[in-house]
Amino acid sequence: MKKTSFKFFAIGLLGIVICLVLAYVLQSAYLLFAACVLPLLILPYMPDIRTNQEINPLSKNKSIQVYGITSGENQASYVVIEFKPGRIIWSKHALYFSADHVAMAPTSSLKSNAIALPIYKSDLIIKKGKHRWVGIKLKGMTERSSKFSFKLKQVNRLVVSIQDIKELFKEASPAHKRSIKKSKQLQA
Structure with a gap:
């Protein structure tokens, strides 16, 4: 995996964790929705399974x-x-x-x-x-x-x-x- 792809993947995972924590702390449905949508955005940067x-x-x-x-x-x-x-x-x-x-x-x-x-x-x-x-x-x-x-x-x-x-x-x-x-x- 390229370094830039790994960087985007790591940032995406961190974003999901932050959104989940904030959604729990602030009891916000919007942040929970954002945490659910973020995996779709980081999908292209996920590690490649050997094809x-x-x-x-x-x-x-x-x-x-x-x-x-x-x-x-x-x-x-x-x-x-x-x-x-x-x-x-x-x-x-x-x-x-x-x-x-x-x-x-x-x-x-x-x-x-x-x-x-x-x-x-x-x-x-x-x-x-x-x-x-x-x-x-x-x-x-x-x-x-x-x-x-x-x-x-x-x-x-x-x-x-x-x-x-x-x-x-x-x-x-x-x-x-x-x-x-x-x-x-x-x-x-």
């Missing part, structure tokens, strides 16, 4: 792995996110991973019995405030899955084109750099 998933590149948990599949000339052509079925919570908004922490793997290391889901460029987003983090909109996956013969619970691999990721970074480069600069200024 996204992140794949932590430094985690030792091997239930989700991100790696690049190399073609014949040792250039990665796809990013593969491999996971155990049920590990991805499809009701979340997005799944984020770091584009900088993608290990390379040969095509022969892929499991042949995996159910893969292709990720289109329209499903990709950039995470604000984090440098070179890519997100996959999971809502797009759930909408598209109704056309498939399998269920999302059975999927254990997502495949993203490296070219789509590069284009996404090119298109959003100036705006993304500004958001990174702002987030670093806020942290300092």
Whole structure:
């Protein structure tokens, strides 16, 4: 949560407590009404419940792995996110991973019995405030899955084109750099 959001949230809570105390002391229905309306005003500043998933590149948990599949000339052509079925919570908004922490793997290391889901460029987003983090909109996956013969619970691999990721970074480069600069200024 941002510091400014936390400040407004704290001020709102303090306002509610003050209104309740004054309503009790002064026996005022108007102050009681104000204490009831204040939660509606501070609602946008409430702490965010995690609506996204992140794949932590430094985690030792091997239930989700991100790696690049190399073609014949040792250039990665796809990013593969491999996971155990049920590990991805499809009701979340997005799944984020770091584009900088993608290990390379040969095509022969892929499991042949995996159910893969292709990720289109329209499903990709950039995470604000984090440098070179890519997100996959999971809502797009759930909408598209109704056309498939399998269920999302059975999927254990997502495949993203490296070219789509590069284009996404090119298109959003100036705006993304500004958001990174702002987030670093806020942290300092």
